[in-house]
Amino acid sequence: MSLLDEISAASKMRNRTCIVVDILDELAAEDARELQVALDDRAMTHTAIARVLAARGYPINPSGKQVAAHRRGTCSCR
Numbered sequence: 001m002s003l004l005d006e007i008s009a010a011s012k013m014r015n016r017t018c019i020v021v022d023i024l025d026e027l028a029a030e031d032a033r034e035l036q037v038a039l040d041d042r043a044m045t046h047t048a049i050a051r052v053l054a055a056r057g058y059p060i061n062p063s064g065k066q067v068a069a070h071r072r073g074t075c076s077c078r
């Protein structure tokens with residue numbers, strides 16, 4: 001691997017998305033908008049959001065860990 005390839009790969013790793021962003025990208029525009037509203041609304045629990053997404057077949061942990069990390073800004077997309 002060339003030096004440039006290596007730097008490019010490292011850069012992509014730093015900018016990779018998390019499962020929450022992957023799901024937002026996959027959802028239809030209206031559903032993505034509603035998910036973003038839910039994520040911004042602290043009355044919606046991490047677990048409730050994750051369970052609904054998991055029930056719809058998205059590969060998210062229903063415990064809500066990834067939703068919590070995304071909301072706190074500690075996930076891999078930040």
Ligand SMILES: [Zn+2]
Binds near residue numbers: 019020069076077
């Ligand atoms: Zn994230």
